[in-house]
Amino acid sequence: MKRVLITGVAGFLGSHLADRFIKEGFHVIGMDNLITGDLANIEHLFPLKEFEYYHHDVSKFIHVPGELDYIVHFASPASPIDYLKMPIQTLKVGSLGTHNCLGLAKAKNARIIVASTSEIYGDPTVHPQNEEYWGNVNSVGPRGVYDEAKRFQEAITMAYHTYHGLETRMVRIFNTYGPRMRLNDGRALPAFMGQALRGEDITVFGNGDQTRSFCFVDDLVEGIYRLLMSDYHLPVNIGNPSEITIKEFAEEVIRLTGTSSKIVYKELPKDDPKVRCPDITKAKEILGWEPKIDRAEGLKRTLDYFKNKV
Numbered sequence: 001m002k003r004v005l006i007t008g009v010a011g012f013l014g015s016h017l018a019d020r021f022i023k024e025g026f027h028v029i030g031m032d033n034l035i036t037g038d039l040a041n042i043e044h045l046f047p048l049k050e051f052e053y054y055h056h057d058v059s060k061f062i063h064v065p066g067e068l069d070y071i072v073h074f075a076s077p078a079s080p081i082d083y084l085k086m087p088i089q090t091l092k093v094g095s096l097g098t099h100n101c102l103g104l105a106k107a108k109n110a111r112i113i114v115a116s117t118s119e120i121y122g123d124p125t126v127h128p129q130n131e132e133y134w135g136n137v138n139s140v141g142p143r144g145v146y147d148e149a150k151r152f153q154e155a156i157t158m159a160y161h162t163y164h165g166l167e168t169r170m171v172r173i174f175n176t177y178g179p180r181m182r183l184n185d186g187r188a189l190p191a192f193m194g195q196a197l198r199g200e201d202i203t204v205f206g207n208g209d210q211t212r213s214f215c216f217v218d219d220l221v222e223g224i225y226r227l228l229m230s231d232y233h234l235p236v237n238i239g240n241p242s243e244i245t246i247k248e249f250a251e252e253v254i255r256l257t258g259t260s261s262k263i264v265y266k267e268l269p270k271d272d273p274k275v276r277c278p279d280i281t282k283a284k285e286i287l288g289w290e291p292k293i294d295r296a297e298g299l300k301r302t303l304d305y306f307k308n309k310v
Contacts, residue, residue, distance in 0.1 A: 001050070003027045003068050005110075007058050007101060008075035010037030012180045013115070013173075013217070017072055018042060020221050022050050029064060033057040035089060036077050041180050058097040059089070068108040070228060073101040074115045076150075080143065080269070081186030087145040094149025095156070102160045102168075111167035113228045114157050116235060118174040119147045123273045128243075130279035131172065131235050141271040154235060161233055169227050174239025174278045178217030178298065179305035188212065192250055193303060196257040197310040206268030208247025213277045215240035216298035219291040226287040239278035240291040256299055 004021050008014040009030030014037065018028050022045070030042060030053045045051040056062070058075045076093045077083045083090040098114060105112040121129045122137035137147045154170055161168040181187070183194040195202045215238070223238035244252075250263050283289045 001025065001027045002070070003029060003066065004070040004072060005029045005031060005064055005068055005104075006072045006074065007031045007097070008037060009053070010034055010039055010041050011074065011078070012041070012178075012182070013176065013220070014074045015041035015180055016178070016217050016221050017074065017224065018045060018051070020225055022048065024225070026050070028052075029054065031056050031058060031062070032075065035086065036082050036182075038182070058100055059092040060100070062100045062104050064104065064108075068104070068110040071101055071105050071110050071112040072228070073098060073112060076115065077146070078117070079185040079187050081184070083146040084142055090145045091149050094153045098153045098156055102157065102166065106160065106164055106166055111169070111228065112157075113169035113171060113224065114153055116150050116154050116170050116172045117146075118172055118237070118239065118276055118278065119143065120150055120154070120172055122147060123271060124275060127275050128241060128277040128279040129237070131237055131282055138271050142269070143271045168233050169230070170233075170235040171224050171227050172235050172237045173220065174215060174237065175212045175276065176215050176217055176220045176239070178302055181302070183306065183309055188246060188249060189214065189253075189302065190306070192253040193257065193306045194310060196253050196259040196261050197306060199259060199261065201262050201264045202250045202254065203266055204246055204250050204263050205266050205272065206246075207265065208250065208263070209245055210268075210272065211243045211245050211275045211277060212249065213240050213243045214249075214295060214298070215291055216293040216301070219293050223283060223287065223289045226289050230287055232286050236282050236286065237278040237280055238283055238289070239280065240295075241278055241280055242295060243277045244295075252295070252299065256303060
């Protein structure tokens, strides 16, 4: 049985990845320090002999006994509310944490995939964003702690690939949604659904003309898995290119939930991206991947989850 270490395993994406790897016949070693993760996301895995869990901060030295075939490094605060509250931890997990994971991969001769993000592109001047675009990032702005942590993460991963010949993969994740998101994580979808289900007005920042492209978590996990198993070591965008304005998205949530909530507008946060849409040409050509679940279906599945949380 092949063995995979998943960091950030109790998070939204990490827990879904753990499910996928167990389904594929792996022994999963999960690691999380729970600063943003939730054991409820993985409690269904604890009875399984194919799963073990370590409560650990990957910014500190990592020891995993035995052989490892793969490392999936997804530990990091990922929502603005988290990385603005925990800027130092965000920078440390992207730098020290990634360094530790790469060192472990080298010691175990394991292939590693690191979770980068569309935030690499900052407030983009190229649209849609392709992997050759270098971005428009304010390194000293409030979002800089997350953006630069991910940019450093890509740089050190590439250095380990070039200098040590390590088998590395890099996924640039665009907006993703689905069950196990936290209602209070500050991102649009859980915020809108939480407000709608509580009968509150829905808060849109700015005038709502900024765009996002939402990918359902099952599609994202499929793309990540294919990239890890591929032979391609450069960054690959994984996301859904179906673009929508935030105002239109809020209106979709209102219709879906049947709420009488109204939209209220507040000041746009500093450096908030005006557009966000992935060019997934590489994912199609290299991985044979593209999203299958449309937003209407994905939102229904997500709403069913959130109904039990509000």
